Amino acid sequence: MIDIHSHILPYMDDGAKDWNMAISMAKQAYADGIRNIVATPHHRNGRYMNESFKVLEIVELLNSKLRELDLDITVFPGQEIRIHDDLLHHLEDGEIQLLHGSRYMLLELPSSNIPSTVEDVIYELSLMNIQVIIAHPERNAEIATNPDRLERLIEFGALAQLTAQSVTGEKGGKLQRLSLDLCKRSLIHFIATDAHDLVSRPFQLSRSYQVIEKKLGSEMVNYFKDNAKRLVGNLEITTNEAAKERVRGNNLAKVLSGMFRAIK
């Protein structure tokens, strides 16, 4: 399995505290069946700054330690970038790291709302052939209240990643129901651990896939696993055509009902 969102790099953020913890987390990931990890330390979230050069340096060091231990896991560089002013500038000046040098960017929204600039950012990046992946949309209050808000971002070209623990119910039944609902609506493209430590936010991906298989079928599990593979290979992510049609249909229905209201 491939995990596309994690805080395994030590001394960077609220993830691994030191090298010992980072190695233990890698062992935990290995035991869960994970073989590739994208390291995504927080960047510009108001608390942590982890520029691209720093990420690359620590990823290289971690990989060499893992090789010394003969642990068959490879860590790739990335960042979890909080949406902020000047994001495009910071991309230009090399401060920002895309996921494993691909065309995919892991973008974090604030937990309370969706800033009005998000759609512009998604669009501007798409002109540069960069596709945004919204990190854990289920934890955004505006999306949780109204999942149509996520649908709108997906329509603008974004992709979305759920947290494994939200899917398994470890974060509560409400979050699990929302997560599965977002999957059913084909608004989700990846599942990832967002691992921060060994206990409260561990590397545990297999259990979330088991839950999805049980509740939504094995085809969806294969879809998520395949997308993670595609991401690290910098290939196009497959989106569900039927879902796209439904989004288009919903929007048309909204436009038409708006027109009828205006005529009345």
Ligand SMILES: [Fe+2]
């Ligand atoms: Fe994260």
